[in-house]
Amino acid sequence: METSTPVLIGVAGGSGSGKTTIVKKIQELAPHVATEVFHLDHYYRDLAHLDPESRDHVNFDHPDALEMDLIAKHIAALANGESINRPTYEFASHTRSSKVVELQPKDVILVDGIFALYSPDVRKHLTCGIFVDVGDDVRFIRRLKRDVSERGRSIDGVIKQYLATVKPMHDQFVAPTKKLADIVVYWDNYNERTIELISKMIQQNT
Numbered sequence: 001m002e003t004s005t006p007v008l009i010g011v012a013g014g015s016g017s018g019k020t021t022i023v024k025k026i027q028e029l030a031p032h033v034a035t036e037v038f039h040l041d042h043y044y045r046d047l048a049h050l051d052p053e054s055r056d057h058v059n060f061d062h063p064d065a066l067e068m069d070l071i072a073k074h075i076a077a078l079a080n081g082e083s084i085n086r087p088t089y090e091f092a093s094h095t096r097s098s099k100v101v102e103l104q105p106k107d108v109i110l111v112d113g114i115f116a117l118y119s120p121d122v123r124k125h126l127t128c129g130i131f132v133d134v135g136d137d138v139r140f141i142r143r144l145k146r147d148v149s150e151r152g153r154s155i156d157g158v159i160k161q162y163l164a165t166v167k168p169m170h171d172q173f174v175a176p177t178k179k180l181a182d183i184v185v186y187w188d189n190y191n192e193r194t195i196e197l198i199s200k201m202i203q204q205n206t
């Protein structure tokens with residue numbers, strides 16, 4: 001059943017915690033609920049005006065790297081039952097592509113991103129905020145494995161970025177949002193039980 005005002009669920013947590021994995025599991029466990037994923041990563045600022053060398057020096061782990069005003073505007077529209085034209089971000093070039101994707105206000109919108117609970121203008125539209133809590137060491141290992149095997153990065157490069165920006169920005173801006181969550185999911189292991197409970201809650205509220 002489609003409703004005009006969707007249930008918005010924020011899924012926050014540090015990089016490599018398992019947000020995207022959890023979002024997919026929630027969708028699988030609630031197959032009869034019409035869901036849409038709102039991925040914050042598409043809202044990184046367009047750096048087309050910078051030369052490629054300077055783009056590599058931007059701190060992508062700081063909340064200002066995202067266009068939070070536009071995120072809040074689009075979340076407000078979706079919460080109001082309106083569709084939006086989502087931008088598409090090209091990670092390789094750090095630019096916004098010309099591709100625009102129309103997102104419909106489905107029954108449930110899953111807001112996936114490290115800063116999903118960061119902005120009060122976004123939070124006020126969320127029915128429920130989830131924080132995926134995983135120890136720094138486990139998150140670092142997951143990120144290292146992913147970036148080396150899937151993104152062609154060197155071990156040294158991943159370590160350098162982790163120490164320079166990922167860890168300090170996480171401690172300063174991401175970790176404190178745990179206290180703003182309604183549900184904390186411990187995801188060092190696959191904690192299926194919690195995800196099943198969340199899926200049941202979603203099915204009862206749609």
Ligand SMILES: Nc1ncnc2c1ncn2[C@@H]1O[C@H](COP(=O)(O)OP(=O)(O)OP(=O)(O)O)[C@@H](O)[C@H]1O
Nearest residue numbers: 014015016017018019020021142146187188189190
């Ligand atoms: N409970 C788990 N145990 C082991 N590995 C996991 C678990 N959950 C996720 N992973 C793996 O860890 C990696 C990171 O997971 P995922 O991409 O879901 O994290 P994320 O929070 O979305 O990260 P990012 O913020 O960088 O997008 C993936 O390779 C995923 O398969």
Ligand SMILES: [Mg+2]
Nearest residue numbers: 019020021112
């Ligand atoms: Mg992810």
